[in-house]
Amino acid sequence: RLAAYDPLTEALNRLAFMNLAEGQMARARRSGEPCAMLMIDIDHFKRVNGRFRREAGDRVLRELAAQLRGGLRAGDLVGRYGGEEFCVLLPNTAPESALEVAERVRAAVAARRLGGVSPTVTVSIGVTACEPQAAGALHVAIASAERALARAKKDGCNRVAGPALPRRTRRAA
Numbered sequence: 001r002l003a004a005y006d007p008l009t010e011a012l013n014r015l016a017f018m019n020l021a022e023g024q025m026a027r028a029r030r031s032g033e034p035c036a037m038l039m040i041d042i043d044h045f046k047r048v049n050g051r052f053r054r055e056a057g058d059r060v061l062r063e064l065a066a067q068l069r070g071g072l073r074a075g076d077l078v079g080r081y082g083g084e085e086f087c088v089l090l091p092n093t094a095p096e097s098a099l100e101v102a103e104r105v106r107a108a109v110a111a112r113r114l115g116g117v118s119p120t121v122t123v124s125i126g127v128t129a130c131e132p133q134a135a136g137a138l139h140v141a142i143a144s145a146e147r148a149l150a151r152a153k154k155d156g157c158n159r160v161a162g163p164a165l166p167r168r169t170r171r172a173a
Contacts, residue, residue: 006080008058009065017079021089021138024077028091029132036098038088039126039145040068040105043157045084052117060115064123071108072101087142095129095162102127102160110158124152127162 004016012020028035042048042060049057061084068078068086081087090098102125114121126149130141144163152161 006065009061009080011065011069011086012077012079014079014081017077017081017087017089018138020077021079021087024089024091025130025132025137025141028130029137033092034094035130035132036090036093036095036101037128037130037141037145038090038098038102038105039081039142039149040064040086040088040123041125041149041153042084043122043124043153045121048115048117048121052115056115056117060117060121063112063114064109064121067108067112067114068105071105087145089130095127098127098129099160099162102162106158106160122158124149124157125160126150126152127160129163 004012006013024035042064045057045060048060065078065080065086068088072078072088075091077089079087090101093101106123106125109123110120112120126145126147128141128144128148131137134140148161148163152159155161
């Protein structure tokens, strides 16, 4: 367990996530089922650590990971990709459904006070459809989700962006 899970968040660590995601991509390649990738980043996380100390930041990370695990399907893979970034692989999920999942996650995070900090912590999410037949499919999907995430951040944070919505982002009013 220690080799596969991040001890702080109890999400898959990056290596374990990548290994399991490769297996899911191979399954999608064989079955022809769609899959999608989400890249989730906590907005202005350095401010949380700076203002409330690292303990509050750790609580935010733990609570976000728990919310992701509890709000997604059992077969979805949730991994801590970097400091405040999480990667989610959604097997058997079309791009439109992935955008709906991402928006649901974004709204649920914005509605809670993760870590008990104020103002409320928000997330930005990049969404992409996976192309399991492509060479290096997992790395291509991650790179595409990261580009979508960068677009969501550039457009003002607390947003969902993805290739299926090239010039549009979603944000709660």
